[in-house]
Amino acid sequence: MKHIFIINTLAKEKEIAKVQKYIKELGTKYHLDYEIYLTKYAHHAKDLAKELSNSETIVYAVGGDGTIFEVLNGLDLQSTMAIIPLGSGNDFYRMIGPKDNLKLLIEKTINGIVKKIDFGKINEKRFLNCSSIGIDSKINFEASKLIHSKGLHKGPAYSLSIIKNMIAPKPFSLRIKIDDDIVLDKEFYIACIMNGSYYGNGAKPSPLSKLDDGYFNVILAYDVRRHEIYSCLLKYLKGKHLDDPRFHFYKAKKITIIAPSDVLGQSDGESEFAIKRELMIRERALKLLVPKDAYFLRSSS
Secondary structure, X not given: OEEEEEEOOOOOHHHHHHHHHHHHHHHXXXXXXXXXXXXXXXXXXXXXXXXXXXXXXXXXXXXXXXXXXXXXXXXXOOOEEEEEEOOXXXXXXXHOOOOOOHXXXXXXXXXXXXXXXXXXXXXXXXXXXXXXXXXXXXXXXXXXXXXXXXXXXXXXXXXXXXXXXXXXXXXXEEEEEEOOOEEEXXXXXXXXXXXOOOEOOOEOOOOOXXXXXXXXXXXXXXXXXXXXHHHHHHHXXXXXXXXXXXXXXXXXXXXXXXXXXXXXXXXXXXXEEEEEEEEEEEEEEEEEEEOOOOHHHHHOO
């Protein structure tokens, strides 16, 4: 089996050098057939995954949630994927384990086990963690602009974006169809479809998510009084909203979202505008190599 490491070069130079050093040391220790690739342009991780993945490879996404998104969208599903968290944006990895000891993490992943997990499709793209429309998408969009244009770290960027977007929040007019059974025409503040539990730099909208149950967890917020939005969002971000009647929860395999015009959304942190979104779960369609003590394995179905 060939081990392909795709490293996102948007990470800090010291982190990139360190992860390459550890890969080479462990490659020698375990006699791995491996190659290291550094991204050179936007979407290069997707191109590399598409070119290099096959049934005889393990492709490691070395970076944050954006790197995972790119690799997943280029991956041959006969291949196996693995994740090495690098940088600050590692919300999906919170389902797998801590990221404090990078060398140990890489070693445990190399010697880990392969689990088949779900991922989502939104129109023609794949996503592993989440897709959403609403205040959270605007927060993500503004935070990304601050990170890339102003050079802010992720924590301060998200804090500033939350403050800005909570001054005068506006709902989105959407028609949401869930599994061909439920149709909701509402003014939504949040419409979030989760496969994982975390997003947005540590927010926990879906504490009960499982990665292999064949369902999305759908979290909707509507009919919220304007003066309650701030407290409502704070509970949501902390994962303390499960018993709050302002939130509505569904399990679903298929969701259709239609807006009257192009509306901002995000999938795994990648912002996009669309009028219609078709989302479907791909049940246990991704082979993921993870450490044997990965958190999500404790609640695996």
